[in-house]
Amino acid sequence: MADDSTLVTDARARTAARRARLRAVAIERDLDAIVISNLVNVSYLTGFTGSNAALLVRPDGADVLATDGRYTTQARVQAPDLEILIERACAPALTGLAARDGALRLGYESHVVTIDGLAHLQSAAADLGSGVEPVSIQAAVETLRSIKDASEIEALREACAIADRALAGLVADGGLRADRTEREVGRDLDSRMLSLGAEAVSFETIVATGANSAIPHHRPDEAVLAVGDFVKVDFGATYAGYHSDMTRTFVLGAPAAWQRDIYELVATSQRLGREALAVGAAVVDVDAAARTPIVEAGYGPAFSHGLGHGVGLEIHEAPGLSALGAGRLEADMVVTVEPGVYLPGRGGVRIEDTLVVGTDGPDLLTLTSKELVAL
Amino acid sequence: MADDSTLVTDARARTAARRARLRAVAIERDLDAIVISNLVNVSYLTGFTGSNAALLVRPDGADVLATDGRYTTQARVQAPDLEILIERACAPALTGLAARDGALRLGYESHVVTIDGLAHLQSAAADLGSGVEPVSIQAAVETLRSIKDASEIEALREACAIADRALAGLVADGGLRADRTEREVGRDLDSRMLSLGAEAVSFETIVATGANSAIPHHRPDEAVLAVGDFVKVDFGATYAGYHSDMTRTFVLGAPAAWQRDIYELVATSQRLGREALAVGAAVVDVDAAARTPIVEAGYGPAFSHGLGHGVGLEIHEAPGLSALGAGRLEADMVVTVEPGVYLPGRGGVRIEDTLVVGTDGPDLLTLTSKELVAL
Numbered sequence A, B: 001m002a003d004d005s006t007l008v009t010d011a012r013a014r015t016a017a018r019r020a021r022l023r024a025v026a027i028e029r030d031l032d033a034i035v036i037s038n039l040v041n042v043s044y045l046t047g048f049t050g051s052n053a054a055l056l057v058r059p060d061g062a063d064v065l066a067t068d069g070r071y072t073t074q075a076r077v078q079a080p081d082l083e084i085l086i087e088r089a090c091a092p093a094l095t096g097l098a099a100r101d102g103a104l105r106l107g108y109e110s111h112v113v114t115i116d117g118l119a120h121l122q123s124a125a126a127d128l129g130s131g132v133e134p135v136s137i138q139a140a141v142e143t144l145r146s147i148k149d150a151s152e153i154e155a156l157r158e159a160c161a162i163a164d165r166a167l168a169g170l171v172a173d174g175g176l177r178a179d180r181t182e183r184e185v186g187r188d189l190d191s192r193m194l195s196l197g198a199e200a201v202s203f204e205t206i207v208a209t210g211a212n213s214a215i216p217h218h219r220p221d222e223a224v225l226a227v228g229d230f231v232k233v234d235f236g237a238t239y240a241g242y243h244s245d246m247t248r249t250f251v252l253g254a255p256a257a258w259q260r261d262i263y264e265l266v267a268t269s270q271r272l273g274r275e276a277l278a279v280g281a282a283v284v285d286v287d288a289a290a291r292t293p294i295v296e297a298g299y300g301p302a303f304s305h306g307l308g309h310g311v312g313l314e315i316h317e318a319p320g321l322s323a324l325g326a327g328r329l330e331a332d333m334v335v336t337v338e339p340g341v342y343l344p345g346r347g348g349v350r351i352e353d354t355l356v357v358g359t360d361g362p363d364l365l366t367l368t369s370k371e372l373v374a375l
Helices: A004-028 A039-046 A069-078 A090-099 A115-126 A140-146 A150-172 A182-195 A210-214 A257-275 A283-296 B004-028 B039-046 B069-078 B090-099 B115-126 B140-146 B150-172 B182-195 B210-214 B257-275 B283-296
Strands: A033-036 A053-057 A064-067 A083-086 A104-108 A132-136 A206-209 A230-235 A237-239 A246-251 A308-310 A317-321 A334-337 A340-343 A347-350 A353-356 B033-036 B053-057 B064-067 B083-086 B104-108 B132-136 B206-209 B230-235 B237-239 B246-251 B308-310 B317-321 B334-337 B340-343 B347-350 B353-356
Touching (some): A004 A033, A004 A140, A004 A150, A033 A090, A115 A132, A150 A230, A182 A230, A206 A210, A317 A334, B033 B039, B039 B140, B064 B090, B069 B083, B090 B104, B140 B317, B150 B182, B150 B353, B210 B347, B257 B334, B257 B347
Parallel strands (some): A033 A104, A104 A132
Antiparallel strands (some): A308 A334, B053 B064, B308 B334, B334 B353
16 A cells, blocks of 8 residues: 555656646647646646636646635645646636747637637737737547546546445345435435545436436436336446446336336347447447447437447546547547437336446446346 | 416526527627527526537527437426427537528627637538628626526525535534544535435535635545634535535634634624625625725735625626626625635634625525534
8 A cells, every 4th residue: 555645646747747748739739838728627637626727738848737816725735746826817827927938829728718718818918918829739638538547447446336336235225116206316326425435426316217217317306216117327426536427227116028128128239339349449330339239129219319428537528439429449448338218208228337448358347237127 | 385387387487588688688789699508598598407408599589499319308398488409519500590591690608609619600500501790798698697586596595594404403413523524524514415405515515624724615535623623614505406605614622812813803804795785886895895804904815715706506606706806786696705814724714605685785595603613
């Protein structure tokens, strides 16, 4: 067991290595500086987790983290290896800092920076009599984030293990029973995750019973679980900032034939999707592998969303596994595989795992059984 | 007690009235349409709460809500009075729809739409051989949202009441005691709020003990509460989508003289801030009213943030109460008043309430006592 100082040193080395990879983008594209505005990306690159921040990355390594006065102490503790600038308007302040040396070819995140935000960057430089040539780096940091390092995979493994344990406890204690409301079940599950060490829930837990289970992203309400219902539970825990994501669908009482049929169909689809997770596979092919049996069974329109998504510091991140996705899987990407079939007014099934893509096949992080459980 | 159908009718009338106010902006500024991209604004204007959506508002009232296939059923249930367009890229799809009638003078949210996002809107129109003249409506919807209607104030009152009850229960049950960790206290408080009917917590609960209390936005960690510590608790509940926000600072054991002194100073500042909440008051004057005694006592730099902020569907919204703020208070704005004094390495105090601005003086929603409590 490493002592705390080693852990801190490791964390600093990791964030420094990530900034070095982004610095390579600056050098390759001949940028004078890059300003990172996406808070999650700032956190990934620095370790700082405050709610207002931006990061300046420069070819010479003179990186600067900006945040406001609420976070002075926290920034020094979380990012002791970085120069800290205290300023409320973080990204404009960093742009002004960089523009002191004259006109600036500035990399920025065009998918994050708003129309007003870019105008603020430009006026911060103009106030110094300097000009900015904005150059989009697109989702360069999100692309870096899509490949997880060992510490990230361990955090995701623990986040998934907490979710597994919480669901097992809920089922063992009879928490999924007729006469409870969706909301009660959701709170029970949430509180189990927190007791088991989750920092927070990954997103608002979905508990959908009966006809509600046909709504892919149903918010739990006062609907009461009843015998004969599908009960779909989609939930996750965060651990060390990383999100788990898992869905299981149960039946209360003996499953009807139509319930068995669509459950088996979705389970088959989900297995084929998992088996298609190979290094080098095109994301559209992974989606197709899982979608084909559902389409062939005549339920194509009832599978109304993509197959899955990357998961990490955010619940939805690159890569997207869908018919509209682009690119190929790489080793150490962490993705969900979550086909579903939804029959409006009757019910629906989704089965979802979180897995690590690897050269020896996928590493399953969510270990709860996918056999149909009748409660 | 109104029956459910009346409540639903009321909700539809409210969202329709909000869209009518935005429609007036479209007419006044001679816009062919407005596309709303901010999800919270879409929810405010339609009642729809899915995680991917945009709204088209047109002068003739032919408004359209766009979302993707996951939310077809939910959109029909939550916004039955609106035409629904199912399309993954919501805002570009709505822009294309509006551009069918020819060149488009399009209102958009320049503080929300990214550089890439605006390019997508423009190319959606270009694909139809049409042009878009983008016209920023700035924060028109956020400005509407800053004035709360009666249903919103009642939701905020209940969210604050849940927080009051949760904190009272925590204190009564000895939950704020030496030897517990910040994280344990935070989870205890969160779970009490959920049990008392909160939909969720408003934000990650802040529990900061001892020197950590000098960090304005400290994340709870494994630090252990100890006799002699300040313990600062900043937390809230959401109810019907609305957020409460309250901070109280306690002392474990008998307070030291310096603790009494800064507590009384912050309490005085907070009272003066509350008393300055008058219809027509400039927000900078409200900030100054609370800041002056702290500056005069020599602690000016130790009050390192603004006095408060609007609160509603988001935890931070308009108006901002700070020295950098603009504008004046209006009746039925709901704001926080939360001065603090933070002494690095020693400890800090913040006292925060949520209040409704009104012609008869502010209406206090967070009712927990602000007397110094020694535990």
